[in-house]
Amino acid sequence: MGDHKKQDISLSIFDDIYAMEGVQRTLPKYKLPEFEHDPESVYQVVHDELLLDGTSRQNLATFCQTYVDKQIHTLMDECIDKNMIDKDEYPQSAEIEARCVHILADLWNSPSAKDTLGCSTTGSSEAAMLGGLALKWNWRKKRAAQGKSTDKPNLICGPVQICWHKFARYFDVELREIPLEGDRLGMNVEEVLKRVDENTIGVVPTLGVTFTCHYEPVKAISDALDKLQKETGLDIPIHVDGASGGFLAPFCTPELEWDFRLPRVHSINTSGHKFGLAPLGVGWVVWREAKCLPEELIFNVNYLGGNMPTFALNFSRPAGQIIAQYYNMLRLGRDGYRKIHSACYLTAQLFAKELKKFGPFDVLFDGDMTKGIPAVSWKLKDEFKSSGYTLFDLADRLRTRGWQVPAYSMPANREDMVVQRILIRHGVSLDMVSLLLDDIKRSLDYFAAHPISKPLTREEGEGFHH
Numbered sequence: 001m002g003d004h005k006k007q008d009i010s011l012s013i014f015d016d017i018y019a020m021e022g023v024q025r026t027l028p029k030y031k032l033p034e035f036e037h038d039p040e041s042v043y044q045v046v047h048d049e050l051l052l053d054g055t056s057r058q059n060l061a062t063f064c065q066t067y068v069d070k071q072i073h074t075l076m077d078e079c080i081d082k083n084m085i086d087k088d089e090y091p092q093s094a095e096i097e098a099r100c101v102h103i104l105a106d107l108w109n110s111p112s113a114k115d116t117l118g119c120s121t122t123g124s125s126e127a128a129m130l131g132g133l134a135l136k137w138n139w140r141k142k143r144a145a146q147g148k149s150t151d152k153p154n155l156i157c158g159p160v161q162i163c164w165h166k167f168a169r170y171f172d173v174e175l176r177e178i179p180l181e182g183d184r185l186g187m188n189v190e191e192v193l194k195r196v197d198e199n200t201i202g203v204v205p206t207l208g209v210t211f212t213c214h215y216e217p218v219k220a221i222s223d224a225l226d227k228l229q230k231e232t233g234l235d236i237p238i239h240v241d242g243a244s245g246g247f248l249a250p251f252c253t254p255e256l257e258w259d260f261r262l263p264r265v266h267s268i269n270t271s272g273h274k275f276g277l278a279p280l281g282v283g284w285v286v287w288r289e290a291k292c293l294p295e296e297l298i299f300n301v302n303y304l305g306g307n308m309p310t311f312a313l314n315f316s317r318p319a320g321q322i323i324a325q326y327y328n329m330l331r332l333g334r335d336g337y338r339k340i341h342s343a344c345y346l347t348a349q350l351f352a353k354e355l356k357k358f359g360p361f362d363v364l365f366d367g368d369m370t371k372g373i374p375a376v377s378w379k380l381k382d383e384f385k386s387s388g389y390t391l392f393d394l395a396d397r398l399r400t401r402g403w404q405v406p407a408y409s410m411p412a413n414r415e416d417m418v419v420q421r422i423l424i425r426h427g428v429s430l431d432m433v434s435l436l437l438d439d440i441k442r443s444l445d446y447f448a449a450h451p452i453s454k455p456l457t458r459e460e461g462e463g464f465h466h
């Protein structure tokens with residue numbers, strides 16, 4: 001083709017993308033455009049808008065994965081067209097999902113890991129709904145069989161993630177959430193026992209409380225409920241919200257008894273996309289034994305001419321995250337998970353140590369792997385509360401360097417207590433964290449040099465935290 005001909009084709013082919021007609025406009029926000037546009041230029045403008053989201057790797061608020069390796073990108077791409085619900089059409093994806101369930105059941109010491117039931121979900125929230133529903137159904141069946149009323153179910157928990165509030169509201173269960181009191185920032189045996197009665201469908205301890213990063217005492221609560229059963233006959237099951245801890249404790253704190261080693265633990269949920277290291281969009285719920293999941297909640301779908309039990313709130317769902325979960329399990333094994341998470345705990349501990357040296361902060365959680373998740377949380381010391389800035393101002397200041405470090409107030413009855421927290425997860429390296437420490441120091445110096453006349457209040461400053 002001669003040069004003159006090339007020029008004839010269309011000027012726009014050689015136009016710089018930002019000189020193109022479609023790009024030289026603000027984007028429609030309320031109406032579907034009438035006509036098509038060139039994919040390259042539309043890609044570019046959408047891509048550019050997303051710059052405003054910031055860098056997810058610097059979002060230290062999230063528990064979710066912001067780093068995945070190359071092979072996961074490839075597998076996700078290969079699975080983009082696979083629907084997890086089509087067990088018959090994609091039998092190997094279904095098989096891989098089942099393998100993950102049994103591997104988790106084994107990791108959590110189920111007495112019948114090979115035959116028990118469980119499923120993937122979109123995250124721990126859906127998994128919590130399913131776990132909660134199973135508790136409710138089992139309780140109702142038992143009550144009905146005894147000829148007793150079934151209209152006032154309640155569930156006991158500590159300071160839970162919002163998904164349990166949703167469960168309670170959507171499925172009509174009274175949530176008996178133990179309020180915080182003074183220095184007690186989670187559930188304990190005494191507070192649980194104060195609230196149990198014949199209408200309690202279950203107790204939900206959290207392994208890795210979002211507000212404090214702590215593991216709640218599952219074994220102590222289980223022992224106390226054993227004793228209660230001996231004394232009163234009340235048999236109250238436990239569901240553990242292991243959104244974070246379910247993929248941490250088995251590797252880093254194997255001696256901690258929180259899982260199916262305790263017969264009272266009937267079900268556990270976890271987020272594959274948190275410390276399971278899978279990309280966003282996968283959670284798991286597993287029952288101790290098949291008999292803990294009431295049959296009435298299971299739907300059978302046709303699977304290779306046979307029947308495949310399914311239990312889910314969604315229908316169509318992408319399979320890639322589940323495949324990536326299985327990839328991680330094979331790629332890392334127990335030792336690989338242990339190494340990655342241990343490195344995160346170590347980074348958290350070093351960060352906590354350095355942060356303390358600055359002076360104004362009381363470290364509330366320092367990344368102790370026997371007590372909770374790889375994270376650090378802190379508050380302003382009382383004597384620094386009137387030094388002209390709040391943790392909300394600090395969060396705001398750090399934002400100028402791209403860091404997202406949330407400050408938030410605790411749940412009832414400690415709303416007065418404002419804390420700040422960072423999550424250390426795969427890909428949050430010691431080097432990154434040392435840069436953050438420099439920026440915190442720089443912010444403190446800035447506040448000293450430029451006192452704030454009106455520090456941010458809780459109402460103004462409270463952003464989103466998980």
Ligand SMILES: *Cc1c(COP(=O)(O)O)cnc(C)c1O
Nearest residue numbers: 123124125161206210241243271
């Ligand atoms: C993150 C989290 C949830 C919700 O999990 P998703 O996977 O985001 O749906 C529930 N409980 C706890 C303790 C969590 O940390």
